[in-house]
Amino acid sequence: MDKQHPQQQWQQAVSSYAQAINRFVSQGQAQGWDDLQEPQAPPTEHLLPAWQAALQAINQPGVSDAQRQAFREAWPPAHQPLLPLLEQHGQAIGTLLLLDDGSLLARIGTPFDRGQVVRIDGYSVTPVIGVExxxxxxQRRYFALANAEGIRVTDGWGGPQVARFAWPNGLEGLPAGYPFEPFDLPPTPTAITPFPDGQRLLLVSSEGVFVLAATGATRLLPDEQAILQDLAQGIDPDDINLGLGMEHGALSADGSLIAIGEQCGRHRVLDQQLRLLAEIGPVSEYPHFALFNQRGDQLLLNACHFYNGATLGVRTADLPGLDTEHYSDDPRTPLLHEGARIYAGVAREHEYIVGDAHGYLRAFGEDGREHWQHHLGSTLCAMDISADGRTLVAASYAGFISLIALDSGRPDWQIGTGEHAEVRRWLFWKGLDKPLAW
Structure with a gap:
């Protein structure tokens, strides 16, 4: 029997496995992968009761910052040892924002879950009442806050209201004279993004993609022209599917460009008057994600196939009139990254940081050159970055929120090639009385 304390066993297992994986990756990148065998994780399931007891203890009232730091050093964060618990306890964290004062906003649960919005400030977690x-x-100035009554836009978090929008009724942009039915309930937002002037809002949902304004809602997807084509072919209105899958959207920093998409069709880009500028064929099967770079002069477009994908880039100057098909080799839409099905991403100076379905943060340049990777585990589903580009926050379907100090040095327990250190990890697990800070 191992006479080491469970904490020592955990520490040794987590650090040795991370270092072995990092050596494996370094060798593979240097000499190829054919003759390499991936390291096996050491057994840790027997340590989980001791880890859980220690985690609960460090989250009791009256614990000092020094004690919390000592706990992290004794029980370094890891994903692989927790796999036996994730099926029961893990859950998605669908939306995440890092506020300028260092606190976090998170929506616990997928958009379709009942969910709860919370604010995380230091080690305090407080429900945000009345916001779903x-x-x-x-540009980080205006916030959209939605509930069943509608969506209001405030100037700053907690600031004065500058606009209020009603939910779409579902008949916007549908051909007149056909028996289409309005929504029974407001659409469930995948994302709600105010324009930089605070006077319009991009609403992405599986029931449709809309721009909301004081004058009402304008449907962007499904496209009215495509609906008319279906009707012209004799398809019964009741059989026309108005729902979307893998729906997504992004605004450029100045609000002049709107990138949208869903799994059926091509990537689409519209101008601020909602006129179609470009239709771009994806470089994998299903359009899945869009993100503008920090300067706003390049657009990243990801498409997926199962849990993998491919990402192209296009300069915004090349968008007007751009019309390419699937897997086009047009030099204006070069492949930037291959392998990741992207669920979330952010941009900082000359760099994209994206989260994939395999639990990795992956960073690459606007030229497609790989910069680094950083492992968190489970599918990454929400991300944000501070205005200065030095702090990253990422969330996963494992129920984790990870606060990361970028470019601050890598601890020996971290799997990855970048010099980044996790500052804190929150566990928002089903079945817990409260979220726990690690």
Whole structure:
């Protein structure tokens, strides 16, 4: 029997496995992968009761910051040892924002879950009452706060209201004279993003993609022209599917460009008057994600196939009139990254940081050159970055929120090639009395 204390066993297992994986990756990148065998994780399931007891103890009232730091060093964060618990306890964290004061906003649960919005400030977690979904404009100034009554836009978090929008009724942009039915309930937002002036809002949902304004809602997807084509072919209105899958949207920093998409069709880009500028064929099967770079002069477009994918880039100057098909080799839409099905991403100076379905943060340049990877585990589903590009926050379907100090050095227990250190990890697990800070 191992006479080491469970904490020592955990520490040794987590650090040795991370270092072995990092050596494996380094060798593979240097010499190829053909003759390499991936390291096996050491057994840790027997340590989980001791880890859980220690985690609960460190989250009791009266614990000092020094004690919390000592706990992290004794029980370094890891994903692989927790796999036996994730099926029961893990859950998605669908939306995440890092506020300028260092606190976090998170929506616990997928958009379709009942969910709860919370604010995380230091080690304090407080429910945000009366808000079911939230979003922020690309320039970080305006916030959208939604509930069943509608969506209001405030100037700053907690600031004065500058606009209020009703939910779409579902008949916007549908051909007149056909028996289409309005929504029974407001659409469930995948994302709500105010425009930089706070006077319009991009609503992405599986029931449709809309721009909301004081004058009402304008449907962007499904496209009215495509619906008319279906009707012209004799398809019964009741058989026309108005729902969307893998729906997504992004605004450029100045609000002049709107990138949208869903699994059926091509990537689409519209101007601020909602006129179609470009239709771009994906470089994998299903359009899945869009993100503008920090300067707003390049657009990243990801498409997926199962849990993998491919990402192209296009300069915004090349968008007007751009019309390419699937897997086009047009030099204006070069492949930037291959392998990741992207669920969330952010941009900082000359760099994209994306989260994939395999639990990795992956960073690459606007030229497609790989920069680094950083492992968190489970599918990454929400991300944000501080205005200065030095702090990253990421969330996963494992129920984790990870606060990461970028470019601050890598601890020996971290799997990855970048010099980044996790500062804190929150567990928002089903079945817990309260979220726990690790």
């Amino acid at each position: 979904h939230f979003g922020r404009c690309p």
